[in-house]
Amino acid sequence: MKLGIVRFPGSCDEVDAQLAAARVGETALLWHGDRDLQGADAVIVPGGFSYGDYLRVGAIARFSPVMESVIDFARAGGPVLGICNGFQVLCEAGLLPGALLPNAGLRFVCRHVDLVVEDAETPFTRACAPGDVLSIPVKHTTGRYHRPPGEDVRVVLRYAPGHNPNGSEDDVAAVANEAGNVFGLMPHPEHAVDPLTGSTDGLAIFESMAAVPARVPAVGGRGA
C-alpha cells in the first residue's frame, strides 16, 4: 500500500499526514507542479492554505497540475482523502458535493471534537462501526459545510451533539462521494495518531485506508 500526499505551496499538514500514513504503508510526497502520482494506491490532499487560499479556499489549488491527475485517479475509482483544506480543494474540484463556508462564529477554532461515525462502509471508515465516537481535533476558519440544495449527500461523520465548531448544517463533519472512494473531512485525523497529543482515534481513518482488519468478528471467527 503506497499513499501519496500532495504538497501545495501553503500546505502545512502534509508532513503530519505523511507520518500518520507511514504507520500503515509506504508514502510519497506529490509536488503540486507534477502530474506523476508515483504509483500511489491512495492519495491524501492535506490541510493548510494552498496557494494562500486566495480568492476562495481551495479555488486555485484545484487547477494545479497534480490535481488534474488526482481528479483522473478519483474518477477511475482511486481512494482520495481530503483533510481540512484538502476537503475544500476536493469540493472546489467537484469531486465532492457542496462547499465550505466561513465558520458561523467567524473565529478560528482549534480544539478536540467528538465525531459520530454515520457510515462505516467507506474505504476510510471501515475500521469503525456505525455510532462509534472519535475524538479528533479541528483547526479551521472555513469549515461550515453547505450541501447543494436538493441533493442527497453521503454523510460519513457528524459532530456529536454540542461539538459542532463551525455552524455546519446538520452537524456534517465529513462527506463522501456517492461511490465512496472520495472522502473529505474538516477534522484532522493525522493529528490524532499518538497518545502524546491526546487521542489515537485518527488512526482508524488510516487503518481503514490500508484495509487493516480492524474488527475481529465477535462470533464465528476462525477456529470457532
Added chain:
Amino acid sequence: MRARVLVRPKAGILDPQGKAVERALPALGFDGVENVHVGRLIELDVDDPGQLEAMCEKLLANPLIEDYEIQAS
C-alpha cells in the same frame, strides 16, 4: 477593456461577515442599517469580455454559494 466582477454570498446562505458589520454599525451610532452583505470586487482588463461569464463560472465565483455580476463597459 476594463471590467468588474462583483461576487456576493448567495441569498439565504448565512453571511457571518455581513452580520458582524451589521452589528458594528449601530455600535458606532449609525442606526437604521439592515441586510448587510460582504462580498468581493474583482477588477480586470480583458481583451474579450465575452469570456467573463466562463471565468466567473470556472474560477472567480463558486456558483453553489455565490452570485456574481459582471460590469463591463
